[in-house]
Amino acid sequence: MLESLIHVCLAGLSKGMFIWLVASGLTLIFGVLGVLNFAHGSFYMLGAYFCYTLLSMFSDNFWLGLALGPLCVCAVGFVVERFFLRYVYHLHLPYQLLLTFAFVIIFDNLVKILWGGGSIGSPTVTGMAGSVSIAGRLFPTYSLFIMAVGPLVALGLWLMLEKTWAGRIIRAASSDREMASALGVRVPALYTGVFVFGTWLGAMGGGLAVPYVGLLTPGMGEGIIIDAFVVAVIGGLGSLKGAFLGALIIGLLSSFGTRFIPSFDMFLIFILMAGVLLWRPQGFFGEAS
Amino acid sequence: MFKKGLTRRDFVKAGLLTAAATGLGAGVLKPTGLWAAEAKIKGPVKVGYQAILSGTLAGYGEFHKMGVDMAVEEINAAGGIGGAKLEVEFRDSTLKNPEAIKNARYFVDSWGADFLAGVDSSGQALALAPVMAQLDKPLMVTHAATEKLTEQEVFKNGVKQIFRICTPTYQDGNAAAFVAKDLPAMKWATISPKYEYGYTCWGMFKDTLGKLKPGTEFVAESWAPFGTTDFRAHINTIMDANPDGLYSVEWAGELITMMKQADQAGLFKKIKHVMLPVGAAMDVLEGLGAEMPDNIWISGRYFFLYPDNPKNNEWVAAFQKRWKHYPAYVSETGYSSIYAFKAAVEAAGSKDTKAVIEALEGMEFDSPAGKRVFRKEDHQAMYSVPWGLTKADPKYPFKIMGKMVVIPPEECFNRPPFEGAASMPPFKS
Known part of the structure; x- marks a missing residue:
């Protein structure tokens, strides 16, 4: 029983950290730009596909693929923000949702044209293909790696936002756009920068998913974006701290739910979200408006 | 209306044809x-x-x-x-x-x-x-x-x-049971899709195998919603129950993901008999490539090496x-x-x-x-589709069926009037 509990925990933690990697970029973009970016799931998908293509070009060197793939997606993110999204910031939320949703469809089909509609089984990472024995049962090494990367990304984001000059400006622009602009911050350029950075985070999530999920399919971003949205809502839209905690809760809840109350495992997550929306609509760490 | 209707010439032709047919007898026509x-x-x-x-x-x-x-x-x-x-x-x-x-x-x-x-x-x-x-x-x-x-x-x-x-589903549930009855496994478990298809196939497999081999136990079920990318919790559930056999009607990409994650968790070292009713789909075989373990039972709706x-x-x-x-x-x-x-x-x-x-x-x-x-x-x-055991073959970049077993459809497909035990296999004649 104990070995089972330990493994249910581990599975939940790794799932949570994996969702966090995707949710972080979504949250950052919402926190600063105020845009709910549906296409974030597409950046995740593109990250996976670019990473896969690059790693196959460099004799299956996953790390090289992971380093370069997300950078290619950043270029896509730049185009999306600079030439499209920028023109709908001042419009109502539905316009932003429509535009970003349009990109979801465009990117899904683009992937289908470029890589084919079938699924691609992806290679495991050299050096991390195996498993380690924990409490008498095997646990994938790569899942441990994901569990380590999650907190590192969180720490990195915190340091950047709290301790650097750039972070101060980002925080200033997100709390009062007009004032920051009046003080000489070039807000449009800053927005582009944050959007591209958020894109990079999403694409990294996708690159890391290549061995984690083990499969690439057009439309693979649509599932994860729902998880990421739930996490963002529970944690408080725009709050990175909240998203981190929300991801952990969702990961563990779904893992324990699947193991112990299988008839309600999907229900649990949404009941939690409904509860949060009812009693604390701003989420755990969101600011009440 | 007029265009679709018969023209007079067609009518005459049809008449002649009918006449000819009557003349020749039904067997010839x-x-x-x-x-x-x-x-x-x-x-x-x-x-x-x-x-x-x-x-x-x-x-x-x-x-x-x-x-x-x-x-x-x-x-x-x-x-x-x-x-x-x-x-x-x-x-x-x-x-x-x-x-x-x-x-x-x-x-x-x-x-x-x-x-x-x-x-x-x-x-x-x-x-x-x-x-x-x-x-x-x-x-x-x-x-x-x-x-x-x-x-x-x-x-x-x-x-x-x-x-x-x-x-x-007869191929996935019933035919699988006919294959499973000859395997030295008495405890079965499943990871299958959390919708109608998964429930039906597992239900058929249980019913038929229970009849073919009384005493077989069905020890765990774990249902994965459509779009699952993380099967680790499901795999834990199965390993906790310690079965001898795993039956799974996961299909397409989800099957690929499940197989990879099960392999990482060491499932195939513990569970020796694995049956995948839709494992012989080309997307699954090509997607898994060499990562598909050997000696897994697979089937499908057609497999290109049969007949x-x-x-x-x-x-x-x-x-x-x-x-x-x-x-x-x-x-x-x-x-x-x-x-x-x-x-x-x-x-x-x-x-x-x-x-x-x-x-x-x-x-x-x-x-x-x-x-x-x-x-x-x-x-x-x-028509019949084989069940087969996976094996590597230098001619193909993916696993194929080695040993094949064919359960004739007359033996494993439910029969009209689709009511009562007599409509379901095993049949007496």
């Missing part, structure tokens, strides 16, 4: 081959085909299309169906029920389809049943597997317009030449669905719904998957 070409069909024969062309399962739609396109090219190059040109239009089914109905209505009402084919999801197939009765055009289902379609809708509710050319006869081997070679791919099972069912319509139209000498349904009922025809017969009562195609 089987208009195939040359005869068929004589019995001119009016206008193009139009088939509306829907399959999933978007989202994570878009690959399936592409494979449907490859098979269907090939059939169309071949048939039109050889003079069409009874002299008439064959036209096929493809639409994305999206897997949503309203979309399937919309497509069917569009095909018949706006595009003028004579026949419909395709459909991947069981939910869509069931939703289409009343619509097909209303539209009154034959629908040949090429992928959806729920037995309720043929048992309930066709047999009990009398929706005679629906036929199914692929193997139904090993000239018709199938030539077809596989032609398919590879045309598409640079091995045919997926939906390519075969799609391809054969078009030929089934061709055979029926030529046998009936007409593309009229009633005549084609009559021709299809009990029709026997040859296809890459082997000889198929449409059972008269429920319109289910009877």
